[in-house]
Amino acid sequence: MRGIFYGIGVGPGDPELLTVKAIRAIEKVDVLIAPKTEKKDGSVALSIAKPYLKDDVEIVYQVFPMVKGFAENSTEAWEQNKKEILELLEAGKNVAFLTLGDPMFYSTYIYVYRLLEHEDIEIQTIPGIPAFAAIGSLMGYPIVEGDDVLSIVPATAPPEKVEKAVQAADNVVLMKVYKNFDEVTDMLARNDMAKQAVLVSRAGLPNEKIIRDIEEHKGEKLNYLSTILTRKN
Structure with a gap:
């Protein structure tokens, strides 16, 4: 059998x-x-x-x-x-x-x-709990509420595709923010979504890292397992 x-x-x-x-x-x-x-x-x-x-x-x-x-x-x-x-x-x-x-x-x-x-x-x-759901609970950060529209975007996608998805949503989850952290931060700033952003790297794992002001951390090297939650102001 x-x-x-x-x-x-x-x-x-x-x-x-x-x-x-x-x-x-x-x-x-x-x-x-x-x-x-x-x-x-x-x-x-x-x-x-x-x-x-x-x-x-x-x-x-x-x-x-x-x-x-x-x-x-x-x-x-x-x-x-x-x-x-x-x-x-x-x-x-x-x-x-x-x-x-x-x-x-x-x-x-x-x-x-x-x-x-x-x-x-x-x-x-x-099924299992995705990182962004765990991060929302960890940070006390509602991912969506009311009639909010959510975009879940891999930061590894082409930049123009990422920005269009960000602009179309009220709230955004950005996954795999590691190679292009600075570019992603600049893009969120252009769309008035940087100040509200929180980033968690390796959520629930050893060496977990939490960043509440992403613009102050530009230039830092991040782990592959890095996720940003943000929303429009």
Whole structure:
């Protein structure tokens, strides 16, 4: 009998923010797939889930190189990862893929799901708390209220696309603010949204960083896991 494949969102960083359903799945699976980058050892998602791992769980690290136009151009590495997951499931093992935040929100899991969704296997996807929701609660910062319109924007998108999304909304969540922090800050200032902004880097993780005046911190190097919440004045 084939095992079940779980996609599990572990939230932004605090292990206590995992859902009960996520914890129960982690406690019963036989294998955990821990995604990692090619440049770094270890897995942030795995470190968050660590308090709930059973002693004999098998941990498999997989590297998922990102490529543009993934749907048409999945790489040999991705296909090998798929093959390894299917072999584990065929052996009757329940397998979980851990991902930061929510599995269906800017997640590597989305591409893994697309690789597996047409295979003859059972897939269960378990949602997790995205970073911006945790930051809103941490900072006492309402993300939207009343009839507010919210834009959630990856700061890695083309600058003109980012600015159009910002201008169209009352409230904004900017994700992945790290490479172009200064440019993003200037763009928010042009749109009268810099003074109201708060930035949190590595929310709920070691070395968490909170910036309440982003214009005063221009030039600082930020972690990839950096998010800005802001609104129109």
